Amino acid sequence: MYRYDEFDHDFLAERVAQFGDQVARRLSGELTEEEFRPLRLMNGLYLQLHAYMLRIAIPYGTLSATQLRALAHVARRYDNGYGHFTTRQNMQFNWIKLEEVPQAMADLAAAEMHGIQTSGNCIRNVTADQWAGVAPDEIEDPRVWCEIIRQWSTLHPEFSFLPRKFKIAVTGSPHDRAAVRVHDIGLRLHRNEAGEIGFEVMVGGGLGRTPYIAKTIREFLPKQDLLSYLEAILRVYNQLGRRDNIYKARIKILVHALGAEKIAELVEAEWQQMRDGALKLPQATIDAISTHFAPPDYPTRDPMPPQLMAARLRDPDFARWLRSNVAPHRVPGYAIVSISLKPEGAPPGDCTAGQMDALADLSERYSFGETRVTHEQNLVFPHVAQEHLPELWRALDALELATPNIGLASDIIACPGLDYCSLANARSIPVAQHLGQRLGALDRQHDLGNLQVKISGCINACGHHHVGHIGLLGVDKNGEEFYQITLGGSAADDASLGAILGPAVAYDKVVDTVASLVEGYVGLRENGERFLDTYRRVGAAPFKERLNAAR
Amino acid sequence: MTVAHAVTANRLRDGIPVYRTEDGGWSPQFSAVGQLATAAEAEAIAAAAGAVNGKDAVVGAYAITVEVDGAAVRPTSLRERIRAEGPTVQPLAAMRKAS
Numbered sequence: 001m002y003r004y005d006e007f008d009h010d011f012l013a014e015r016v017a018q019f020g021d022q023v024a025r026r027l028s029g030e031l032t033e034e035e036f037r038p039l040r041l042m043n044g045l046y047l048q049l050h051a052y053m054l055r056i057a058i059p060y061g062t063l064s065a066t067q068l069r070a071l072a073h074v075a076r077r078y079d080n081g082y083g084h085f086t087t088r089q090n091m092q093f094n095w096i097k098l099e100e101v102p103q104a105m106a107d108l109a110a111a112e113m114h115g116i117q118t119s120g121n122c123i124r125n126v127t128a129d130q131w132a133g134v135a136p137d138e139i140e141d142p143r144v145w146c147e148i149i150r151q152w153s154t155l156h157p158e159f160s161f162l163p164r165k166f167k168i169a170v171t172g173s174p175h176d177r178a179a180v181r182v183h184d185i186g187l188r189l190h191r192n193e194a195g196e197i198g199f200e201v202m203v204g205g206g207l208g209r210t211p212y213i214a215k216t217i218r219e220f221l222p223k224q225d226l227l228s229y230l231e232a233i234l235r236v237y238n239q240l241g242r243r244d245n246i247y248k249a250r251i252k253i254l255v256h257a258l259g260a261e262k263i264a265e266l267v268e269a270e271w272q273q274m275r276d277g278a279l280k281l282p283q284a285t286i287d288a289i290s291t292h293f294a295p296p297d298y299p300t301r302d303p304m305p306p307q308l309m310a311a312r313l314r315d316p317d318f319a320r321w322l323r324s325n326v327a328p329h330r331v332p333g334y335a336i337v338s339i340s341l342k343p344e345g346a347p348p349g350d351c352t353a354g355q356m357d358a359l360a361d362l363s364e365r366y367s368f369g370e371t372r373v374t375h376e377q378n379l380v381f382p383h384v385a386q387e388h389l390p391e392l393w394r395a396l397d398a399l400e401l402a403t404p405n406i407g408l409a410s411d412i413i414a415c416p417g418l419d420y421c422s423l424a425n426a427r428s429i430p431v432a433q434h435l436g437q438r439l440g441a442l443d444r445q446h447d448l449g450n451l452q453v454k455i456s457g458c459i460n461a462c463g464h465h466h467v468g469h470i471g472l473l474g475v476d477k478n479g480e481e482f483y484q485i486t487l488g489g490s491a492a493d494d495a496s497l498g499a500i501l502g503p504a505v506a507y508d509k510v511v512d513t514v515a516s517l518v519e520g521y522v523g524l525r526e527n528g529e530r531f532l533d534t535y536r537r538v539g540a541a542p543f544k545e546r547l548n549a550a551r
Numbered sequence: 552m553t554v555a556h557a558v559t560a561n562r563l564r565d566g567i568p569v570y571r572t573e574d575g576g577w578s579p580q581f582s583a584v585g586q587l588a589t590a591a592e593a594e595a596i597a598a599a600a601g602a603v604n605g606k607d608a609v610v611g612a613y614a615i616t617v618e619v620d621g622a623a624v625r626p627t628s629l630r631e632r633i634r635a636e637g638p639t640v641q642p643l644a645a646m647r648k649a650s
Contacts, residue, residue: 029604081644350643
């Protein structure tokens, strides 16, 4: 894993001291709220409905055991005993007191964590495939490139006041688990015809008020040119992106207004002026960063351990968990374990301080001290020996962290919604809870197979509803909560935006309506079809009928 | 039932929702909220609230409407009811404690 160098530590210590001074001056009245607000947002501190909210960046979703314990400590000492993992692989604390933030930041800095650039019109935390480095189909570890981008984009003087926020995601596998096509820039590592590895560069994806799938503006970018090319994209955006209308300020609007060809042309022209300049990445730099992401020294393990086979036969609960939460690893004898943060009836993505501490211990025992955060608001142990799976499952089960529902109907993405967020129009969490309970009967959801339900409490789409197989968008109709249903979205390599099914449904009808849509799918599906496949095959009509009957 | 006006904000030092009381102070208890006859009156108070410093300083003050039914007063909008009463869902930590 990447470890801070002296420069990183000094910079962060200075920032913590600086923010501590700014907080003191705000509390004394020396700074007005107007003066202070941009300063707190630069450090990831928002003011929400019930309290301040501190958002902590988890670069490319990778956490050490020390960092997980630091998050547990902040949850316990400064919050209400829990934290919330977000769809951008970050952590949010919802009950933070301003007067305690400087100390919380100092405690996080000791574990090499902070909230810088988790807010504001700058380049945000770079996200990655949660299976980076361990996926069997991976071409190259995307975290190396995320870290290079992180170092380039942190406090980049030219890109600290962009027209709007800017999100980048990187995948190193053909199977996209990082939703790269719905980011401002999506990068996909792949091989060209000569067998060289480089990036497909996609620009202008995004959700929110105006959702778009990103356009590819360069099929193959050599690796050493990554930063100069990104800089060229950002320069074009910084110059031409709209600043007169916040709703039209994201790069996706520019890309779709000018067209991908024109953007590619502008970027190319800018890039040609600097491609061989200071941003060209020397191989030595790439190699130096790569060493931080070298795979662990895996001891040889039995690829067919008898204790695993015996436990699978003996215990159907374990077998079910194995089926949904455990995936093949690139190293024989190992497995990738997904840890569901969606137990039945709980808020999606929440994790208590006790669970975080226990997970840190388990990661040290079973996963070389490493945990990943997924944009689906779950966690991953990336390096588990197969022979340890039965005992790890028992330990997770004791922590209520072994719900066998990864990728299934109750593995619902939901934003904090109106229960916490000052932007929301409607609640998300209770809808997710009730829907999870309704669809979550275990045998039933294993029968339903892969079904992605995503819920946003407002048009900003933090719950990614546009790319849910079933998406729910909370809207306010004369003071009442309603939910607009979209079907057919996907954030994977077959990315697509869901289409609105019909009129919005009232809060007290939405769970029944979605259940009816799922029943409709069960009646229509052909062998092996997911909900998404059936919808794509038969179209919206039979689902519309059910919507109208259920409203 | 009648509709009245009131002023709310978040307390600077910890961010919790507070309500302007009859005597011009701020209380974290919604039950202590002072009722005002007009929106203009509430908006004027909200506009001046941010200038006060000290322990009870507030941020982001704004006017809200409240429903008055005899002695019972409650915010009109769901958003304000959630601010006044807390999230409608139990956070995970509380669920775990209860179980």
